Amino acid sequence: MTKLAIIYYSSYGTGHAMATRLAATAEAQGAEVRLRHVRETAPDEAVQSQEPWAAHVAEMKDKPVAQPDDLDWADAVIMGSGTRYGHITSQLQSFIDTLGPLWGQGKLADKVYAAFTSSQTKHGGQETTLEAMNTTFAHFGGIIVPPGYTDQVKFNDGNPYGVGKVTGESPELNDTDNAALDHLVTRVLTIAGKLNA
Ligand SMILES: Cc1cc2nc3c(=O)[nH]c(=O)nc-3n(C[C@H](O)[C@H](O)[C@H](O)COP(=O)(O)O)c2cc1C
Numbered sequence: 001m002t003k004l005a006i007i008y009y010s011s012y013g014t015g016h017a018m019a020t021r022l023a024a025t026a027e028a029q030g031a032e033v034r035l036r037h038v039r040e041t042a043p044d045e046a047v048q049s050q051e052p053w054a055a056h057v058a059e060m061k062d063k064p065v066a067q068p069d070d071l072d073w074a075d076a077v078i079m080g081s082g083t084r085y086g087h088i089t090s091q092l093q094s095f096i097d098t099l100g101p102l103w104g105q106g107k108l109a110d111k112v113y114a115a116f117t118s119s120q121t122k123h124g125g126q127e128t129t130l131e132a133m134n135t136t137f138a139h140f141g142g143i144i145v146p147p148g149y150t151d152q153v154k155f156n157d158g159n160p161y162g163v164g165k166v167t168g169e170s171p172e173l174n175d176t177d178n179a180a181l182d183h184l185v186t187r188v189l190t191i192a193g194k195l196n197a
Pocket of ligand 1: 009010011014016081087121
C-alpha cells in the first residue's frame with residue numbers, strides 16, 4: 001500500500017477542495033493517505049479582515065496540521081499552495097523551512113513528489129508557483145513527477161507542470177479540474193508503486 005502525504009496551504013478553500021479530491025481518489029485506489037493542511041501563520045487581524053479567509057480557518061480548526069514526520073512517513077508527497085504574486089505562500093514556505101533536519105538526514109530523498117496550485121487568473125503565476133515547488137523537490141533529491149501531456153485530459157487543463165485551478169473562471173472545481181487532479185494522483189501512485197515494488 002503506497003503511503004501518500006498531501007501537504008497544502010489554503011486561505012480560502014480552493015486548495016483544500018483540490019487536496020480533498022486528491023485524497024479521495026487516492027484512497028479509492030487503495031493508498032494510505034495523510035491529508036494535512038499547513039498551519040496558518042498570518043496575524044489573526046489579517047485573517048479576520050477577510051470573511052472567506054476567517055471562515056476557512058474556522059472550518060480547519062480541528063483538522064490535522066502538517067508535521068515534518070508526514071513527509072518522513074510518506075512514499076509519495078503531493079504539495080499544494082495558492083499563488084502569491086507568482087510564488088508559493090509564505091505559510092507553505094514556513095513549513096518547508098522546518099524540514100532542514102529531515103533534509104540533512106537524507107530522509108526527504110527518493111520519494112515521489114508532485115505539485116498543485118490555484119490562482120485568480122489564468123496567467124497569474126501558476127507555472128512559476130508549481131516550478132517553485134518542483135525546485136524545492138529537486139533540493140530534497142525527490143523524484144519529480146509532472147503530469148506532462150500523458151493523457152488526453154491534460155489537453156483540457158493544459159498544465160504539464162502540475163495541476164492548476166483558475167478560480168476567476170469558476171470558483172468551484174469543475175469536471176476539467178477533477179479530471180486533472182485524478183490524473184495527477186493516479187500517476188503519482190502508479191510511479192511510486194513501481195519504485196516500491
Ligand atoms: C496576497 C495575495 C497574492 C495573490 N497573488 C496572485 C497572483 O499573483 N496571481 C493570481 O492570479 N492570483 C493571486 N492571488 C489569488 C490567489 O492565488 C487565489 O485566490 C488562490 O486561488 C487562493 O487559493 P486558496 O483558495 O486555496 O487560498 C493572490 C492572493 C493573495 C491573497
